[in-house]
Amino acid sequence: MALLDVQDLTVEFPTRRGTLRALDQVSFSIDSGEILGVVGESGAGKSLTGAAIVGLLERPGRIAGGEIKFDGKRIDNLAPEPLRRIRGRRIGMIFQDPLTTLNPLYTIGRQLTETMQTHARLSDAEARRKAIGWLDRVGIPAAAQRIGAYPHEFSGGQRQRVVIALALCAEPALVIADEPTTALDVSIQAQIITLLKDLTRDHGTAVMLVTHDMGVIAETADRVAVMYAGRIAEIGPVAAVIRHPAHPYTHGLMASIPSLEHRVSRLHQIDGAMPRLDAIPSGCRFHPRCPRAFERCTNEPPELIPAGATSAACWLHAHG
Amino acid sequence: MADAKTLQAVGVSHFFDVSRPFLQRVLARESRRSLRAVDDVSFTITQGTTFALVGESGCGKSTIARLAVGLYRPSNGDILFENQALSSARAQPAMRRRMNMIFQDPYASLNPRWRVTDIVAEPIRAFRLATRPNEVQGRVGSLLAQVGLTVRDGDKYPHEFSGGQRQRISIARALASEPDFLVCDEPTSALDVSVQAQILNLMRDLQQRLGLTYLFISHNLAVVRHMADRLGVMYLGRIVEQGPAEAIFQRPRHPYTRLLLDAIPDLEQVGRARTPVGGELPSPIAPPSGCAFHPRCPLALDRCRVEKPLHVMDGDVQVACHAVEEGRDD
Ligand SMILES: Nc1ncnc2c1ncn2[C@@H]1O[C@H](COP(=O)(O)OP(=O)(O)OP(=O)(O)O)[C@@H](O)[C@H]1O
Ligand SMILES: Nc1ncnc2c1ncn2[C@@H]1O[C@H](COP(=O)(O)OP(=O)(O)O)[C@@H](O)[C@H]1O
Ligand code: SF4
Ligand code: SF4
Ligand SMILES: [Mg+2]
Ligand SMILES: [Mg+2]
Numbered sequence: 001m002a003l004l005d006v007q008d009l010t011v012e013f014p015t016r017r018g019t020l021r022a023l024d025q026v027s028f029s030i031d032s033g034e035i036l037g038v039v040g041e042s043g044a045g046k047s048l049t050g051a052a053i054v055g056l057l058e059r060p061g062r063i064a065g066g067e068i069k070f071d072g073k074r075i076d077n078l079a080p081e082p083l084r085r086i087r088g089r090r091i092g093m094i095f096q097d098p099l100t101t102l103n104p105l106y107t108i109g110r111q112l113t114e115t116m117q118t119h120a121r122l123s124d125a126e127a128r129r130k131a132i133g134w135l136d137r138v139g140i141p142a143a144a145q146r147i148g149a150y151p152h153e154f155s156g157g158q159r160q161r162v163v164i165a166l167a168l169c170a171e172p173a174l175v176i177a178d179e180p181t182t183a184l185d186v187s188i189q190a191q192i193i194t195l196l197k198d199l200t201r202d203h204g205t206a207v208m209l210v211t212h213d214m215g216v217i218a219e220t221a222d223r224v225a226v227m228y229a230g231r232i233a234e235i236g237p238v239a240a241v242i243r244h245p246a247h248p249y250t251h252g253l254m255a256s257i258p259s260l261e262h263r264v265s266r267l268h269q270i271d272g273a274m275p276r277l278d279a280i281p282s283g284c285r286f287h288p289r290c291p292r293a294f295e296r297c298t299n300e301p302p303e304l305i306p307a308g309a310t311s312a313a314c315w316l317h318a319h320g
Numbered sequence: 321m322a323d324a325k326t327l328q329a330v331g332v333s334h335f336f337d338v339s340r341p342f343l344q345r346v347l348a349r350e351s352r353r354s355l356r357a358v359d360d361v362s363f364t365i366t367q368g369t370t371f372a373l374v375g376e377s378g379c380g381k382s383t384i385a386r387l388a389v390g391l392y393r394p395s396n397g398d399i400l401f402e403n404q405a406l407s408s409a410r411a412q413p414a415m416r417r418r419m420n421m422i423f424q425d426p427y428a429s430l431n432p433r434w435r436v437t438d439i440v441a442e443p444i445r446a447f448r449l450a451t452r453p454n455e456v457q458g459r460v461g462s463l464l465a466q467v468g469l470t471v472r473d474g475d476k477y478p479h480e481f482s483g484g485q486r487q488r489i490s491i492a493r494a495l496a497s498e499p500d501f502l503v504c505d506e507p508t509s510a511l512d513v514s515v516q517a518q519i520l521n522l523m524r525d526l527q528q529r530l531g532l533t534y535l536f537i538s539h540n541l542a543v544v545r546h547m548a549d550r551l552g553v554m555y556l557g558r559i560v561e562q563g564p565a566e567a568i569f570q571r572p573r574h575p576y577t578r579l580l581l582d583a584i585p586d587l588e589q590v591g592r593a594r595t596p597v598g599g600e601l602p603s604p605i606a607p608p609s610g611c612a613f614h615p616r617c618p619l620a621l622d623r624c625r626v627e628k629p630l631h632v633m634d635g636d637v638q639v640a641c642h643a644v645e646e647g648r649d650d
Binding site: 039040041042043141142145146149153154155158161189190212214215252253257258259260263264266267268269270273274 | 338376378482483484485511512514515516518539540543545546566581602604606
């Protein structure tokens with residue numbers, strides 16, 4: 001049984017001008033010890049998916065359909081208090097913006113020790129020793145000396161690593177990591193990725209890894225979900241999605257990545273932008289930007305269907 | 321002039337005071353502590369070209385960015401803009417108008433309460449590049465068009481745009497003062513790859529059209545390869561290797577540059593375990609003696625632990641490494 005099971009998750013924002021549907025029937029699951037990568041343009045719904053799972057949707061956003069099961073039990077309809085207990089201890093979160101997670105008024109040492117002490121019985125000395133250990137593991141230089149420093153005294157990348165330490169120090173069963181390494185350079189990134197992989201291997205931790213860095217996905221994830229305008233466009237084993245993308249959007253996304261091997265005068269770009277939520281196109285929501293669109297695409301929305309080794313929401317793969 | 325120097329850093333260092341507050345320091349009998357974020361850095365950016373800086377988080381890239389536009393004053397050394405020291409010209413608005421900065425975070429750097437038109441018009445008004453309202457409007461309109469937005473977008477607020485569109489707004493604002501030199505600190509790090517491709521293409525187009533000079537900072541080596549004419553690799557506040565970008569990508573000389581290139585995730589190799597740059601990340605408060613990279617360097621010898629390597633030329637590329645100097649790097 002999957003540790004996390006999301007079925008037909010739909011999230012809506014009621015506004016004065018009508019209801020906006022930000023997530024539309026999103027389904028996926030993650031097993032213990034598995035890393036699911038989630039990619040897609042900003043605004044595709046990646047962060048909302050994570051927020052919905054941990055019950056931190058910003059008002060007036062609400063789950064309008066579907067269900068979320070964690071460890072076999074529904075958590076989408078839990079009261080705030082039981083949900084808060086699961087969050088933090090059993091589900092750890094690394095948010096996109098490190099500055100909103102760290103309290104500027106407290107030293108990073110205090111923030112780490114307090115987090116650990118609310119979830120486990122630890123003496124102050126033990127908590128301090130563990131905090132230094134976590135800072136070390138995420139690559140903060142001279143951790144013992146800098147444990148008394150405040151968030152603003154660190155560089156952008158260092159702050160992000162402190163946030164990662166904060167999310168992992170309670171040793172949760174599921175980690176939702178929203179762009180955890182986007183602001184980091186390759187060597188630290190490698191270190192964090194190695195840390196996440198070690199956790200999945202040694203402790204069976206499940207990870208939902210949201211990132212737009214395909215390179216990170218390639219070496220970390222077991223499976224990957226590609227999101228576009230609130231839906232999953234393609235999902236499947238990582239090698240298949242990268243080498244043989246079945247959805248034209250995935251294809252364009254892969255082609256727009258600059259290469260280390262050769263320099264081109266212009267990068268491939270998918271022209272246009274993702275539609276706004278109040279102007280989702282009819283049929284396949286990618287059709288106005290799709291180089292392969294045909295008539296059916298403009299009026300019938302495609303569901304995920306098998307396409308080679310992956311599943312893609314695209315009419316090109318409907319046979320018969 | 322074919323090779324006009326737009327920006328030069330000459331022996332620039334920058335220290336931060338990281339001492340504890342006075343009373344605590346006295347009680348603990350500590351002396352003042354300083355952190356050397358930038359250590360004796362020199363480089364030259366030729367007009368109309370892109371100089372890129374890469375390096376690990378915390379190595380001093382953003383500090384150089386801020387020094388280059390005069391937001392920080394160097395503790396030592398000089399920044400020259402068109403052969404004139406920036407420090408002497410700080411008060412000159414003419415020079416300030418000609419340099420600008422694009423930040424990593426397109427969310428935090430735009431005032432949420434202003435309409436886009438006013439955000440873009442602000443530098444035009446501040447530097448009195450136009451005064452009549454319809455003249456200002458005309459300029460704003462053409463700036464928005466330059467970055468692929470429309471005049472109608474000008475009536476909206478920043479929160480109504482996506483990340484990529486907000487970065488376009490930041491670029492339009494940065495261009496509003498008609499600068500010649502732009503410092504771009506991780507301009508696409510917060511953007512996804514498809515939007516990144518659009519922004520990088522836009523930046524290259526603008527460079528060609530307007531003859532802009534860029535100091536381009538990124539930790540993404542593939543992005544740097546796409547943008548850079550010349551490249552500087554930083555480690556713990558120093559530039560350890562610099563030269564034509566192609567020459568460095570073809571044949572990286574410094575052991576650190578080689579490790580950085582090896583540490584890049586590779587789309588071709590799904591599931592491959594990367595070689596993380598091993599060893600401890602040193603503290604910038606107490607940097608290692610000799611070559612600061614020696615605790616992590618596979619080629620380190622005794623000499624490296626005591627003697628700071630000097631910058632030597634190897635072809636077109638300047639490298640600070642004893643192994644390279646002694647010819648035992650391959
Ligand atoms: N205001 C400050 N006070 C004390 N130390 C600082 C301050 N700003 C930066 N530093 C330190 O100076 C060093 C260089 O910081 P800088 O912001 O230039 O790094 P960076 O290369 O831009 O890193 P990143 O890739 O994470 O943005 C780091 O060790 C950082 O902790
Ligand atoms: N508080 C909110 N009110 C209205 N719309 C929102 C709110 N938060 C997110 N959205 C919309 O939901 C969509 C998905 O957002 P998000 O999950 O943050 O995207 P991603 O993380 O993929 O960049 C976007 O169109 C976004 O504008
Ligand atoms: S369904 Fe049609 S428009 Fe949509 S991705 Fe497939 S081919 Fe393109
Ligand atoms: S000087 Fe020595 S320690 Fe430093 S990079 Fe060269 S070989 Fe390595
Ligand atoms: Mg997001
Ligand atoms: Mg920085």
